[in-house]
Amino acid sequence: MNYWLMKSEPDAFSIDDLKRKKQEAWDGVRNYQARNFMRDGMRPGDRVFFYHSNCAVPGIVGIAEVATDAYPDPSQFDPKSHYFDPASTRDKPRWMLVEVKFVKKLKRTISLYELKSDPALEGMPLVRKGNRLSVMPVEAADWKYILAME
Template sequence: MNHWLMKSEPDAFSIDDLKRKKREAWDGVRNYQARNFMRDGMRVGDPVFFYHSNCAVPGIVGIAEVATDAYPDPSQFDPKSRYFDPGSSRDKPRWMLVDVKFVKKLKRTISLDELKNDPALADMPLLRKGNRLSVMPVDAAHWKYILALE
């Protein structure tokens, strides 16, 4: 089992939105490394930290679970979508997604500042300078440690 962190801007899609919908396609990923994590690493049942980004207090706000294997992101084929990619084709799709399902909302936000200031998490990919990936792996030891912070 792998562990993951997926970022979403709460104005676009929040943990409360996922709680209400119960399950959602994680569309619009347009970074090759993040796509590769979904395509090659994620498996049904893998746990996911749901992370709010680009907001007043960025941080981990909930837990989701990978609900499907990766499949082509349909938005890449829709010329009306902001995620349209004219270089992608149905027989050779460039972009993939997975569905995620709601597991729980944390009792509190575990903020980015709190994570950054914890020496036990110093080598966590999320905290590396310049890392802006929306999908990234989380080491099993970091996963367990962060859960204990709640």
């Protein structure tokens, strides 16, 4: 099993939205490295930290599970979508997505400040300066350590 962190702005899609829907496509990723993580690394059953970004207290708020293998993100083909990509074709799709399913909401937000302040996590991509990826891997040891912080 692999471990991941996926960011979402809670005004767009929150952990409570995922809890209500139970399973949802993680669409709209338009960064090649994040896409590659979904396409080449994520497998059904992998665990995901659900992270709220661009909010009053950014941080890890829940756990999800990868529910599907990656497949083409349909929004790239829709001219009415904010995520439309005219260079992408159905024969050669540029953007992929996975579906994630709700596992649990954490009892509290494990804030970015808290994560950055912990020397044990200094190697984690999330806490490195300038890291803006919406999808990133998490080392198994970091996963266990962060779960214990709850």
